[in-house]
Amino acid sequence: AQKVTQAQTEISVVEKEDVTLDCVYETRDTTYYLFWYKQPPSGELVFLIRRNSFDEQNEISGRYSWNFQKSTSSFNFTITASQVVDSAVYFCALKGGYNKLIFGAGTRLAVHP
């Protein structure tokens, strides 16, 4: 079975704090793809990153970084020096059969000034 677990339902931080959002996945596929999406209060899902299972290099994009660990089936997302505009629900997803995305339940991040 394929599954994505985001154990953190809600996280609250103060601006400029670093925050890590956890994602654990389950799949029997040897090649797979993982994603992170952001859903701000406006509601539209925004694509952040795609990671292939055969590329274990961590990735950094500005204040965002992703840590992919096949040994623990995790694909965690860190925001450095968080800002109020980072407040949103963040979803981790796994590509399933026929390209459908299997989403976790999401983590709601609240960044307070």
Place this chain on the structure above:
Amino acid sequence: GAGVSQTPSNKVTEKGKYVELRCDPISGHTALYWYRQSLGQGPEFLIYFQGTGAADDSGLPNDRFFAVRPEGSVSTLKIQRTERGDSAVYLCASSRDGSYEQYFGPGTRLTVT
């Protein structure tokens, strides 16, 4: 360029009525997906079109749900005999041929009273 658009943005209907939800994908995107998002949950896959044909409709909950994409562009999700449990945000996404990155529209919030 224009993103994925969905109409209407909000739809309120009475139990038992028929509704149609429309999705306009990004121009040139051959793949189109429908998802349903209930409050506090991640999106759940409904159906995937590659061109005009439904390649995977395994997520449709029952035969009251049906979707078409007759010309390989615009898609319509149709729900017959709506039930209160159908209330959710219906999301549409599209992607380029050969790409796993899906771009989402703003969704249609369906409320069945």
